[in-house]
Amino acid sequence: MSNLDLRPDEARCGGLADVAGTPVRELLTPRLVPLGESTVVRRLLPNLGRRMVGAWCFVDHYGPDDIADEPGMQVPPHPHMGLQTVSWLHDGEVLHRDSLGSLQTVRPRELGLMTSGRAISHSEESPRPHAALLHGAQLWVALPDEHRNVEPAFEHHPDLPVLSGGGGLRATVILGEVDGAASPGTTYTPLVGADIALAAGADTRLPVEPDFEYAVLTMSGQAEVDGVRLDPGSMLYLGCGRRELPLRADTDSALMLLGGVPFEEQIVMWWNFIGRSHEDIRQARDEWTTGSRFGEVHGYDGTRLAAPELPPGPLRPRGRVR
Numbered sequence: 001m002s003n004l005d006l007r008p009d010e011a012r013c014g015g016l017a018d019v020a021g022t023p024v025r026e027l028l029t030p031r032l033v034p035l036g037e038s039t040v041v042r043r044l045l046p047n048l049g050r051r052m053v054g055a056w057c058f059v060d061h062y063g064p065d066d067i068a069d070e071p072g073m074q075v076p077p078h079p080h081m082g083l084q085t086v087s088w089l090h091d092g093e094v095l096h097r098d099s100l101g102s103l104q105t106v107r108p109r110e111l112g113l114m115t116s117g118r119a120i121s122h123s124e125e126s127p128r129p130h131a132a133l134l135h136g137a138q139l140w141v142a143l144p145d146e147h148r149n150v151e152p153a154f155e156h157h158p159d160l161p162v163l164s165g166g167g168g169l170r171a172t173v174i175l176g177e178v179d180g181a182a183s184p185g186t187t188y189t190p191l192v193g194a195d196i197a198l199a200a201g202a203d204t205r206l207p208v209e210p211d212f213e214y215a216v217l218t219m220s221g222q223a224e225v226d227g228v229r230l231d232p233g234s235m236l237y238l239g240c241g242r243r244e245l246p247l248r249a250d251t252d253s254a255l256m257l258l259g260g261v262p263f264e265e266q267i268v269m270w271w272n273f274i275g276r277s278h279e280d281i282r283q284a285r286d287e288w289t290t291g292s293r294f295g296e297v298h299g300y301d302g303t304r305l306a307a308p309e310l311p312p313g314p315l316r317p318r319g320r321v322r
């Protein structure tokens with residue numbers, strides 16, 4: 001998915017200043033962001049005062065939306081730099097096309113993982129015909145400096161490891177490792193992403209890494225994470241220093257666990273790019289505009305996205321993400 005903000009701010013992220021080294025419970029409320037004509041997504045990251053969780057730097061939760069009589073997701077070709085995108089669905093499907101020639105339908109609980117490296121472009125659309133419901137999350141992972149210019153790649157992993165823990169818990173490992181089960185998806189920093197299904201009445205503890213910071217996004221149901229009740233579309237930041245995470249659910253519920261080693265490098269995020277300086281961003285914007293770097297997406301019925309104008313001033317200071 002693309003950041004379709006017409007006036008995106010440039011944001012400095014990363015660094016250890018904001019990381020909670022001990023367990024905390026910080027509720028992050030979503031910002032509603034229109035995507036196209038009929039869709040509104042809930043943006044959890046970057047959030048006011050909380051920009052990253054490990055290398056996870058962007059989280060949009062969308063749906064469930066009834067798109068039976070609508071085109072659904074229609075995100076025209078747009079570029080990325082310095083990040084990986086994770087497409088994760090609970091309902092519906094997304095047709096991915098990219099400048100490497102990939103053409104892939106991603107379905108519920110399959111991993112669509114795109115590594116932009118130095119440059120890639122892609123489109124995402126609801127195929128025709130499509131399922132009535134669309135529900136999912138779009139996430140970005142920042143690449144560390146030593147790998148941010150890797151060759152672009154697209155991976156589709158339809159069979160991910162699933163752990164059936166006790167106490168009504170089922171975990172699908174999206175990225176990284178949970179309790180010894182590892183995702184085949186390529187990562188560049190120590191991190192984890194897991195889809196956690198809790199059956200009604202579940203009351204359990206999930207083993208986690210004390211060196212990771214974590215957050216949990218509620219996709220559906222009414223779950224309690226470390227004693228905090230969460231509604232769908234909200235996120236709880238948990239900090240570091242835990243060895244297990246208490247989880248409860250009164251109804252069938254689904255969560256996404258996101259975590260990783262705190263991302264020490266400072267990054268600059270603007271629109272669909274992650275760089276290390278304003279100059280990195282300006283150059284990427286120019287090269288998308290002139291068509292000289294990000295390749296071409298074939299087969300999308302429509303024109304590619306134009307880059308917004310860069311903000312007039314230099315970077316906004318830390319502490320003011322919007």
Ligand code: MN
Nearest residue numbers: 001002080085
């Ligand atoms: Mn995208």
